Amino acid sequence: MKGDRVEIMIDAGGATRTYEVAATRAGRRVEVVTRRGVVEVTEVTRTGTPVRTARFMASRVLALVEHPFNDRREPSAPRPGEA
Numbered sequence: 001m002k003g004d005r006v007e008i009m010i011d012a013g014g015a016t017r018t019y020e021v022a023a024t025r026a027g028r029r030v031e032v033v034t035r036r037g038v039v040e041v042t043e044v045t046r047t048g049t050p051v052r053t054a055r056f057m058a059s060r061v062l063a064l065v066e067h068p069f070n071d072r073r074e075p076s077a078p079r080p081g082e083a
């Protein structure tokens with residue numbers, strides 16, 4: 001869903017680098033898959049077509065944080081005349 005994002009922190013040989021993959025449009029989502037020593041983070045459309053993909057060696061990944069979009073809004077105070 002638009003607003004979902006994933007932050008990936010990588011060991012870059014003595015330094016750390018941080019990357020971010022986000023769902024940039026309505027109807028897109030971010031998927032994370034780990035297979036065969038590779039972490040793959042992909043932004044996909046509703047139909048499952050990949051838009052952008054980031055691949056990292058699993059042994060270099062220090063942290064992977066998923067930030068789901070939270071659409072909860074603060075409850076508003078009732079307007080005058082509403083019960």
